[in-house]
Amino acid sequence: MTPATGVFHRTYGSELRLRTTTAAQVRLVLAVVALVVAPFVITPYWMTVAIQVGIAAIGALGLNILTGFTGQISLGHGGFLAVGAYTSALLVTRLGLPTGVTVLAAIVVTAAVGALFGLPALRLKGLYLAIATLAAQQIILWVVRNTTWLTGGTGSVFVDYPTIAGFRFDNDFRWYWVVLACAAVATMVARNLFRVGIGRAFMAIRDQDIAAEAIGVNLTRYKVLAFAVSSGFAGLAGALTAHWTQIVTWERFTLSVSILYLAMIIVGGLSSIVGSLMGAAFMIIVPALLTQGAQSLEGSFLSRQLPAVELFVFGLVIVLFLIFEPRGLARMWQRTKDYLRLWPFRY
């Protein structure tokens, strides 16, 4: 990653640190304070929105690892979220395993399924790979809708709120902390990945796969690994959704969800960790604002046509970003930081 202008290092070790300036540390502290204070001050409506953002952030990080950093486009992310949700929920309802264990199992199983559906990536690129992952999406949904022994033919699974170490997670306040912790860990894990050789190999494949192979990167292994890691994140996000909402239905994991996640990483910024978080927040909060606006304007055009308005705004936002800032919110954020650091000098 390109370092900020005007920042100098004395050792190679200090360059490897994530936050090298006081400003960066201050920003981190402010963010932590805001995230800790938020659940005590926001309304219940915004509490559910915050939890959705946290879960979406985990999923978006996963997709960005695959599509942004490794350059393998995927329309199957919704399907992988479904694998995580159904795996964890079914392991609880059928085998009575503790939820902590089933969530970990969901991550592993989804990673494995992702690796399997990543195999076409060994031969296909770009649009062709998009179609192959679209097939993955449809196959997974078909399986959960039609296998009677899995879901009883209804495609839905109900799970009770989990109790972990005598503590019952049965309200949004408690879920907020669970999701925040998971999202924080997911963010750290994703950042670490791109500080070492594996993450570099992913980016090399994205930029020039033949050169990557000629310098010693095993394309088979690393493409499959990228699908697995990416799907592992989706597995976690899916499992969290399942236990938080207490119900898993296939309607929540359709192709439009895959596309929503692609929109998140485009709006947030491809191959940017912080961009994944921003994109997730943006794509969840904007519809939430619209919904709230519509409620306060009861009976108006906006409230009657809400789904259509949401779709319109959704499309408009993506188009505007593609035209004016293809590198997304992350790039805008970077520019703001540079501006502030160099202020009042401009050069």
Place this chain on the structure above:
Amino acid sequence: MGVNQLVVDGVSLSFGGVDALRDVSLTVRQGDIHAVIGPNGAGKTSLLNCTSGLYRPQAGSIAYHQADATTELTRTRPDRVAALGVARSFQNIELFRHLTVLDNLMLGRHTRMRHSLAAALAWFGPARRQELEHREVVEEIIDLLEIQLHRHAPVGALSYGIQKRVELGRALALEPGLLLLDEPMAGMNTEEKEDMARFVLDVNELKGVTCVLIEHDMDVVMDISDRVTVLNFGQVIGDGTPDEVSGSPAVIEAYLGSEAATEGVA
């Protein structure tokens, strides 16, 4: 002089109706700078691609000899070839455009790193220590190639000449036993060519790296290479020291053209 390091024997490669290589044999000795010359379309790049495992020839063998083992490169995957210590550059720069010079060079260390997913995800001590160790090697190469100023620049933003250097650097970072360079000086001005020739000589002399060099500039070829192989329409039409090759009538006729033949070759 040296022992044989790369032995190409009877290699033939065709694309549909086009014969890119026809029964090509040549031997690269350890420690040599071995030039491969020939007009455009003669099959030079195809030969390198067969050697680095990117193309599978229909016939023939390419044996890579190391002290303890011999490997048949025509049956080896490109990443395995790299792991054996065969590094290359490409005719049309193939760098990782969005990555910095540093990251491009660090990728040259890929085969020499241990990659554990668990350690990477958690950024354990060993992963960090490994990064620092390899960074030392990469910094030496950065110094050798005089690209210190560009260390943190994304390579896509650098000039053509610097990009060519970075590509050489990435190959060097592998600490190769055999370096395959596909027209490293193409499109450069005289000064840049001299720099590049000096780097190749440095690498060859200081580090003892064997080089296969595809190059069009005959002055450079005559100056720095120990042996020359001439390809024309996929066939070897000349092989020997620079003097032998430049004196060969077949080579003058086919490669340098009849006008050069009448003028005589320096």
